[in-house]
Amino acid sequence: MSKNEAAVVAGTPVIDVKFKDIRVAVVALNESGLLKEKIKLVGISRDQILKDFMAGMDSIPDDPKTEKFPGPKAALDFFNKVTDLQEAVKKGAVPPAAPVAEKPKKEKTGGAAKPVKKEKKEKTVGAASALAEERKQKREAFLKAVISAGKAGITMAEIKKAVWNPTKASFYAPLKDLIEQGKIKMDGKKMVYVKK
Numbered sequence: 001m002s003k004n005e006a007a008v009v010a011g012t013p014v015i016d017v018k019f020k021d022i023r024v025a026v027v028a029l030n031e032s033g034l035l036k037e038k039i040k041l042v043g044i045s046r047d048q049i050l051k052d053f054m055a056g057m058d059s060i061p062d063d064p065k066t067e068k069f070p071g072p073k074a075a076l077d078f079f080n081k082v083t084d085l086q087e088a089v090k091k092g093a094v095p096p097a098a099p100v101a102e103k104p105k106k107e108k109t110g111g112a113a114k115p116v117k118k119e120k121k122e123k124t125v126g127a128a129s130a131l132a133e134e135r136k137q138k139r140e141a142f143l144k145a146v147i148s149a150g151k152a153g154i155t156m157a158e159i160k161k162a163v164w165n166p167t168k169a170s171f172y173a174p175l176k177d178l179i180e181q182g183k184i185k186m187d188g189k190k191m192v193y194v195k196k
Contacts, residue, residue: 021081027041142171
């Protein structure tokens with residue numbers, strides 16, 4: 001039995017109120033000092049907080065001199081709103097709040113990876129291939145810059161300032177690869193293309 005069904009069985013109509021509104025009213029009532037015990041807001045369901053609030057408001061007597069509620073206006077306004085909603089639901093003027101669907105329990109897959117959505121995978125593959133193509137073009141431009149520098153060589157600072165490198169990126173990873181392949185050698189800080 002869900003919480004909403006239990007509330008209907010107990011005779012309390014289920015109403016839909018925002019937790020933010022409940023919290024404002026409960027905090028105002030707690031700070032007023034009119035309750036023997038403060039209403040808890042943490043670790044309790046919204047329905048239970050609402051029940052505790054309504055019971056707390058009912059337990060506070062009106063001021064004998066003025067015959068008005070002695071507590072905070074925010075608490076009184078919320079109490080009146082909830083009372084009006086409960087009466088409207090009982091009369092059928094307002095439909096009760098839709099029952100809260102209980103969350104289905106997740107089955108454990110025994111450590112298996114979650115299936116990837118097809119759309120997401122396609123977008124990722126497309127973006128990855130575009131990024132790979134862009135990197136390839138930049139590496140080729142880097143190699144051309146080193147080749148065009150000839151025997152004089154070129155420094156990484158000059159590469160960063162090159163017109164074809166608008167992002168001012170450095171190319172240490174491709175440089176390492178090209179050195180391992182024997183296409184470039186280092187002469188101090190200068191990179192020089194090795195002809196084969």
